[in-house]
Amino acid sequence: MIPTPTATLHIGFLLFPEVTQLDLTGPVQILSRVPGAKIHLVWKAIEPVMTDAGFSINPTTTFADCPQLDVLCVPGGVGVVPLINDPVTIAFLQKQAAKARYISSVCTGSIVLGAAGLLEGYESACHWSWLHLLPELGARPVAQRVVRDRNRISGGGVTSGIDFGLTLAAELAGEEAARLIQLGVEYDPRPPFDCGSPAAAGPEREAIVRGRNEKGVLLARAAIERLKS
Secondary structure: OOOOOOOOEEEEEEOOOOEOHHHHHHHHHHHOOOOOEEEEEEEOOOOOEEEOOOOEEOOOEEOOOOOOOOEEEEOOOOOHHHHHOOHHHHHHHHHHHOOOOEEEEEOOHHHHHHHOOOOOOOEEOOOOOOHHHHHHHOOEEOOOOEEEEOOEEEEOOOOHHHHHHHHHHHHHHOHHHHHHHHHHOOOOOOOOOOOOOHHHHOHHHHHHHHHHHHHHHHHHHHHHHHHHO
C-alpha cells in the first residue's frame, strides 16, 4: 500500500549552465511522481539556463527564494567546474544541507558536494572518469550505479540518475510506490550494446572516452587545488 502524503516533499535540483540535462531530467521525471513531491529547479536567477545538450531549461526558483528542501540534489556535467570555486553556490548548498533529509548527487555533481564539504568521510558515486577526484575532497569513491551512505545518496554517470531516482523514491514513499513509478515510465532497460561501463567496453574504447573527458577532469583538478590552497 502506498502511503498518503501528509506534507509536501520539497525536492530541489541545482540547475546551472552546462549541466548534463539527463543527469537532471532523468531523476526529476522519477521523483516528480512521488506522492506529495514538489520539484524545485534552483539557480541564482530565474532566466533560462543552457544545458550541455544545446537547449535551455527554466529554473523554478532562485537561491534566495528557495524553501527549505527535504531533498537536495546536484546533477553533473562539465558545468560543475566553475561551481567548485563559486562561493555563492557553495554557501547555498551548505545552508540547505544543514536541514535537508537527504543530500544527493548524480554523476559529477558529487564533486560539487565534495567542494562544499558535504562528503567528508562519506562513500559516493561519480562518473567513472571523474571518480578518482573524490578522495581529494574527503569522499570515498565507490564504482556503483547508486551508492547510499547514511543520508547521502549518489548516482554514477548520467543514466544511473534514473536508478538513483527510483532508489530515492523508495526511501521517500516506499518500495511499492517506486515499483509503480518504474512501471509507469516503462523503465525496462535492454540496451542494444553491452558497452556501458569501462569493463564491458574494453580498454580501447575506455581510452577514447577518457580522452574526451580529459579537459574537464584537468580543469576540475585545478579548481580543487585552488579550493584547497
